[in-house]
Amino acid sequence: MTGSDFGALTVGEQREMHRNPDMPTVIRTKRDGHRLTDAQIDWVIDAYTRGEVGDEQMAALLMAIFLRGMDGAEIARWTAAMIESGKRFDFSDLGLPLVDKHSTGGVGDKITIPLVPVVAACGAAVPQAAGRGLGHTGGTLDKLEAIPGFTAEIGIAQIRAQLVDVGAAIFAAGDLAPADRKIYALRDVTATTESLALIASSIMSKKLAEGARALVLDVKVGSGAFLKDPAESLDLARTMVDLGTAHGVPTRAVLTDMACPLGRTVGNAIEVEESLEVLGGGGPDDVVELTVTLAREMLALAGVDAVDPADTLRDGSGMDRFRALVRAQGGDPAAALPVGAHTETVTATSGGTMGDIDAYAVGLAVWRLGAGRAAPGDRVQPGAGLRIHRKPGEPVAAGEALFTLYTDTPERLAPALAELDGAFSVGEPPTRRPLILDRIG
Ligand code: URA
Numbered sequence: 001m002t003g004s005d006f007g008a009l010t011v012g013e014q015r016e017m018h019r020n021p022d023m024p025t026v027i028r029t030k031r032d033g034h035r036l037t038d039a040q041i042d043w044v045i046d047a048y049t050r051g052e053v054g055d056e057q058m059a060a061l062l063m064a065i066f067l068r069g070m071d072g073a074e075i076a077r078w079t080a081a082m083i084e085s086g087k088r089f090d091f092s093d094l095g096l097p098l099v100d101k102h103s104t105g106g107v108g109d110k111i112t113i114p115l116v117p118v119v120a121a122c123g124a125a126v127p128q129a130a131g132r133g134l135g136h137t138g139g140t141l142d143k144l145e146a147i148p149g150f151t152a153e154i155g156i157a158q159i160r161a162q163l164v165d166v167g168a169a170i171f172a173a174g175d176l177a178p179a180d181r182k183i184y185a186l187r188d189v190t191a192t193t194e195s196l197a198l199i200a201s202s203i204m205s206k207k208l209a210e211g212a213r214a215l216v217l218d219v220k221v222g223s224g225a226f227l228k229d230p231a232e233s234l235d236l237a238r239t240m241v242d243l244g245t246a247h248g249v250p251t252r253a254v255l256t257d258m259a260c261p262l263g264r265t266v267g268n269a270i271e272v273e274e275s276l277e278v279l280g281g282g283g284p285d286d287v288v289e290l291t292v293t294l295a296r297e298m299l300a301l302a303g304v305d306a307v308d309p310a311d312t313l314r315d316g317s318g319m320d321r322f323r324a325l326v327r328a329q330g331g332d333p334a335a336a337l338p339v340g341a342h343t344e345t346v347t348a349t350s351g352g353t354m355g356d357i358d359a360y361a362v363g364l365a366v367w368r369l370g371a372g373r374a375a376p377g378d379r380v381q382p383g384a385g386l387r388i389h390r391k392p393g394e395p396v397a398a399g400e401a402l403f404t405l406y407t408d409t410p411e412r413l414a415p416a417l418a419e420l421d422g423a424f425s426v427g428e429p430p431t432r433r434p435l436i437l438d439r440i441g
Contacts, residue, residue: 045081082205085179089211100212108261113275117321120167136363146269146382150331214301222259224359267385340406361423
């Protein structure tokens with residue numbers, strides 16, 4: 001460590017930092033645009049995980065990182081320190097082709113729900129540490145917990161047993177990267193989610209700790225992504241692929257369009273319902289295309305090529321795995337899914353063709369309906385959500401339903417409707433964009 005690592009600190013502050021790191025100095029270092037040293041990063045992550053550093057100071061540091069960024073070496077150290085904050089799973093003794101996927105976060109992005117059982121039905125094994133909703137995006141765990149009885153709080157023994165018996169487990173990270181769990185929850189309520197450094201380290205710390213031997217990343221591009229600039233999404237993809245490779249885990253990133261919500265549903269239970277349609281051989285084309293594309297990438301990385309994932313949607317084997325997974329985690333796959341008791345429908349004032357639907361605005365609307373959190377520990381509403389009746393490019397007649405909103409708290413309907421104001425248009429057909437944009441690694 002050199003004096004210059006501490007940037008503009010006084011000599012006294014530098015000496016003090018070597019002896020006894022303190023949070024105001026670390027925050028000031030990043031606030032003023034300087035690099036954090038390895039020692040500062042290791043200390044901050046450890047002290048915050050143990051509760052020695054409080055949320056208010058960590059929130060200030062996260063905002064400084066959000067504004068100033070971190071370079072590649074800082075991100076690599078921050079990621080390694082988060083992995084070190086907890087346990088690391090190792091399932092290599094099971095002799096299974098272990099592979100996982102993670103998304104950088106989108107709107108209507110329920111892909112994990114059909115994808116994991118499909119990949120398991122094809123012969124690979126998926127140990128998936130999943131997350132809860134973050135900012136305007138939904139989380140796989142919040143969605144799956146809408147299934148009556150389902151729990152994501154399972155331990156290592158159960159995960160091992162499920163990998164053997166079912167071929168998959170979807171679980172809360174728990175003891176894996178506990179630093180990320182705390183930082184993730186804090187970012188969610190301090191407007192510090194949209195940071196390349198914080199997204200890359202958050203995802204990769206969980207994924208490198210969970211025991212997968214190969215990894216596919218779905219990096220979102222467009223208004224519903226955390227990073228709106230396509231160049232930044234590409235940079236995020238490269239950063240995460242490099243982190244995976246440096247840790248000896250073959251990693252590939254697929255860049256996919258997130259300008260418009262995926263599928264026709266956004267929310268918690270309502271996205272499970274659509275995932276079941278996909279597993280049953282139906283469902284919206286974009287959800288099916290992305291599920292099959294990511295499954296093929298995962299199976300190729302895992303070296304499994306006996307079955308085409310598309311077949312598992314036709315022959316019901318993907319659905320069978322999903323039901324087995326849900327049952328293994330305490331859920332009742334036959335139980336009715338909750339639906340918000342209060343609804344509002346947006347209708348077309350004129351006819352034409354549905355134009356683009358802004359994914360970010362829809363994500364915010366669904367968050368306002370109660371599908372996400374405004375404070376750490378808030379309970380999400382399983383039945384809150386939105387149904388899209390007309391996707392971009394589909395014909396619309398005047399007076400037809402375009403969106404239906406669901407919530408248990410009727411006072412949430414007006415603010416959610418306000419988010420949709422200006423978020424879509426009916427008239428000329430929109431510009432067609434491919435769903436799969438690029439592939440790295
Ligand atoms: N998923 C994560 O796990 N972390 C992020 O920061 C974004 C998406």
